Amino acid sequence: MAPASFAVRNASMEEAESVGAQVFHRHTLRPLDTARPPRLTLTSYRAGPVTLGTVQYSAGARVESGSVPGAYQINIPLTGTLRTGRPGEQMLATGLRAAQYGLHPHGFEGFETPTRVLGIKIDSAALESRLESLLGRRLGGAHIEFALEFPLTSPAARDWFAVVQLLARRLWGPSGLGADPVVRDGLQEALMAGLLVASPHAFRDELAHPGDAAGPGAIRRAIAYVDSSPTVTSLAVPELAAVVGVSVRALQIGFRRALDTTPLAYLRQRRLTLARRELERASAPEISVAQIADRCGFAHHGRFATDYRRRFGESPVETLRRG
Numbered sequence: 001m002a003p004a005s006f007a008v009r010n011a012s013m014e015e016a017e018s019v020g021a022q023v024f025h026r027h028t029l030r031p032l033d034t035a036r037p038p039r040l041t042l043t044s045y046r047a048g049p050v051t052l053g054t055v056q057y058s059a060g061a062r063v064e065s066g067s068v069p070g071a072y073q074i075n076i077p078l079t080g081t082l083r084t085g086r087p088g089e090q091m092l093a094t095g096l097r098a099a100q101y102g103l104h105p106h107g108f109e110g111f112e113t114p115t116r117v118l119g120i121k122i123d124s125a126a127l128e129s130r131l132e133s134l135l136g137r138r139l140g141g142a143h144i145e146f147a148l149e150f151p152l153t154s155p156a157a158r159d160w161f162a163v164v165q166l167l168a169r170r171l172w173g174p175s176g177l178g179a180d181p182v183v184r185d186g187l188q189e190a191l192m193a194g195l196l197v198a199s200p201h202a203f204r205d206e207l208a209h210p211g212d213a214a215g216p217g218a219i220r221r222a223i224a225y226v227d228s229s230p231t232v233t234s235l236a237v238p239e240l241a242a243v244v245g246v247s248v249r250a251l252q253i254g255f256r257r258a259l260d261t262t263p264l265a266y267l268r269q270r271r272l273t274l275a276r277r278e279l280e281r282a283s284a285p286e287i288s289v290a291q292i293a294d295r296c297g298f299a300h301h302g303r304f305a306t307d308y309r310r311r312f313g314e315s316p317v318e319t320l321r322r323g
């Protein structure tokens with residue numbers, strides 16, 4: 001496995017194959033012009049189950065590989081185009097039309113200057129687990145059959161690509177929202193869930209029509225669990241859905257129908273209530289608002305202060321001083 005951050009510049013073909021295997025998958029690299037062997041420039045960043053990397057060759061190249069073992073991959077040209085395909089199917093990837101790989105052997109060519117590609121590799125077990133939580137059932141050993149072509153022009157796909165770009169900023173610098181571990185984890189989740197919702201694949205219709213909403217009993221159990229759970233500050237919606245035995249979509253629809261809110265919003269309101277209780281009990285200067293915000297699961301302190309004022313009509317600092 002490649003390190004969390006990895007970069008190479010002007011690498012030879014032999015080194016390029018080795019680096020590419022570490023970061024993405026094993027492949028064979030062939031020059032389109034034998035008189036001009038391509039050299040690789042690559043920058044990559046791994047965040048949990050997600051690896052992002054930019055790839056550019058100095059001259060025309062063809063990359064041939066089998067199926068991506070243990071991962072799904074999406075390639076998006078940032079500049080230029082990428083002619084790619086798999087057995088019986090070809091396409092021209094552009095900045096508005098990504099290519100997806102997974103189960104099938106594939107190859108791509110047309111890495112001609114100035115083609116520069118952003119690759120997104122997602123651990124298959126993590127993505128399939130996320131799909132199971134959305135569907136509320138097991139896949140039974142099945143994998144996700146993605147369409148080769150992923151148009152990035154729909155509102156959902158554009159939003160997904162915006163999440164990708166937030167995470168990808170770590171490729172060019174250490175700062176930004178993606179540098180915060182709590183935010184980064186949330187972006188990883190959004191990237192995986194967003195791909196499943198926005199991209200064409202074999203389970204997309206089932207996701208779009210999740211069936212019945214969670215019933216009143218399941219909603220009551222979910223509320224009781226949130227209100228009494230000692231882990232509410234770190235509880236995620238997929239975990240809550242698993243606790244009450246429904247899919248994430250069914251839980252979301254059930255919350256909307258029963259309470260006119262979402263499970264995530266309900267969790268956030270519960271955390272705000274806990275934060276207020278801690279602020280009222282604490283005494284400055286022994287403890288700070290930031291410490292309480294962190295303790296209650298709010299990584300973004302500015303947003304916490306805004307939401308807190310909106311909910312309680314005063315700032316967290318005012319509550320702390322009064323306490």
